[in-house]
Amino acid sequence: MAEDVSNTEDMISPIVTAYPREKRYILAMMQDVQKKYNYLPKEALKMIAKHAEVPFSQTYSMATFYKAFSLIPKGRYNIRVCDGTACHIKGSAVLIDQIYNNLGIKPGETTEDKVFSLETVNCLGACAIAPVVMVNDTVHAKVTSSGILKIIEKYRGDAGDEDV
Amino acid sequence: MKIIIDGRDVDVEYGETLLTAAKRAGIKIPTLCHNEAFEGQGRCRLCMVEVERGSMKNTVASCTYPITGEIKVSTSTPLIEKMRKNIVMLLYKQAPGSQLIQDMYKEYGCVDNSLEENNADERCILCNLCVLACREMGSSAISLIMRGTDKQVATPYNEAAEVCLGCGACAEICPTNAIKVIEKDGQRIIWNKVFNLVNCQRCGKPFATREQLGYIAAPGKDISTQSLCESCRRKSAAEKIQGFM
Numbered sequence: 001m002a003e004d005v006s007n008t009e010d011m012i013s014p015i016v017t018a019y020p021r022e023k024r025y026i027l028a029m030m031q032d033v034q035k036k037y038n039y040l041p042k043e044a045l046k047m048i049a050k051h052a053e054v055p056f057s058q059t060y061s062m063a064t065f066y067k068a069f070s071l072i073p074k075g076r077y078n079i080r081v082c083d084g085t086a087c088h089i090k091g092s093a094v095l096i097d098q099i100y101n102n103l104g105i106k107p108g109e110t111t112e113d114k115v116f117s118l119e120t121v122n123c124l125g126a127c128a129i130a131p132v133v134m135v136n137d138t139v140h141a142k143v144t145s146s147g148i149l150k151i152i153e154k155y156r157g158d159a160g161d162e163d164v
Numbered sequence: 165m166k167i168i169i170d171g172r173d174v175d176v177e178y179g180e181t182l183l184t185a186a187k188r189a190g191i192k193i194p195t196l197c198h199n200e201a202f203e204g205q206g207r208c209r210l211c212m213v214e215v216e217r218g219s220m221k222n223t224v225a226s227c228t229y230p231i232t233g234e235i236k237v238s239t240s241t242p243l244i245e246k247m248r249k250n251i252v253m254l255l256y257k258q259a260p261g262s263q264l265i266q267d268m269y270k271e272y273g274c275v276d277n278s279l280e281e282n283n284a285d286e287r288c289i290l291c292n293l294c295v296l297a298c299r300e301m302g303s304s305a306i307s308l309i310m311r312g313t314d315k316q317v318a319t320p321y322n323e324a325a326e327v328c329l330g331c332g333a334c335a336e337i338c339p340t341n342a343i344k345v346i347e348k349d350g351q352r353i354i355w356n357k358v359f360n361l362v363n364c365q366r367c368g369k370p371f372a373t374r375e376q377l378g379y380i381a382a383p384g385k386d387i388s389t390q391s392l393c394e395s396c397r398r399k400s401a402a403e404k405i406q407g408f409m
Binding site: 042045055056057058060061064065 | 326
């Protein structure tokens with residue numbers, strides 16, 4: 001679950017300053033921040049640039065280059081639909097369409113209530129159970145177009161419970 | 165040390181690039197991403213040439229190829245011309261809005277293909293020269309962002325960059341005139357940032373941004389010429405010399 005990003009600077013500072021002030025640690029800093037927040041806040045990129053003594057434009061360039069980094073906040077449940085060869089043939093595109101019809105988000109986007117976000121991955125390495133969908137760390141095997149709706153409903157229910 | 169370029173003997177220094185040696189000898193090799201101010205980048209690949217070393221024959225980008233031995237170079241062979249034609253065709257698909265690229269497209273006899281793109285106004289060929297120029301100016305306000313087909317030059321988050329001086333070095337160096345600079349009513353707009361221009365003390369023409377002059381006037385730098393435009397600066401220097409004669 002993504003943590004509250006208020007007071008970002010105080011929260012990010014220890015992650016960044018844990019590393020020496022050298023260029024070569026920039027990616028490691030970014031990975032740590034991404035791990036904690038599920039995305040890279042603008043403040044983080046600025047702080048990393050300052051700490052590693054490189055221009056802000058360079059950290060932004062790096063953050064946009066790697067697909068592992070996101071610049072927009074991820075939802076509480078990050079849905080990763082495998083779109084590798086096997087899953088693609090088994091109909092992963094249908095799942096992506098279903099998610100769009102149901103949640104209104106395309107790959108790389110997050111729902112307005114910040115509960116779900118969607119991304120596609122090139123292979124999860126579980127082709128035998130294609131098509132595969134991962135929600136956070138849970139793997140869902142052989143997902144059908146009606147199955148994905150059940151999965152969404154389940155997590156929507158969970159999110160509702162947590163709010164109470 | 166001697167190498168042979170297009171059948172001519174050329175004197176070269178060990179380690180210098182093929183492009184530098186060829187230019188000095190007056191042999192033309194087409195380039196787009198090269199500028200003498202910077203090292204070769206090997207981005208546009210237009211400067212590809214054929215290099216023979218002993219029995220080995222290779223095509224290399226001359227702007228990044230250091231001369232380390234006796235070689236025979238051909239700058240224009242059927243193979244090289246075919247490669248350049250392909251490169252120009254692809255550059256045209258990337259930046260069909262650029263006059264320079266359009267002219268090259270005709271010059272190299274490219275024929276249209278079926279690739280349909282929706283980017284008729286695009287002029288940027290992603291040569292990276294503007295990024296290098298900005299870094300050299302000391303501000304590094306722009307960089308290449310994203311990757312693959314989404315790649316572009318931009319300021320972080322496409323916002324007005326704090327560090328941008330509005331100097332316009334990026335637009336100056338751009339080979340395809342892709343960077344938009346609007347100058348009117350004493351203001352310059354570049355990279356989504358608005359700058360107030362300062363007038364030349366002598367001719368009254370707006371010539372530089374306040375940020376630029378502030379940067380030049382920083383400690384340790386010569387500030388005596390700071391409020392004169394380029395042509396007035398030359399005039400005043402000439403007058404000074406006249407005074408000594």
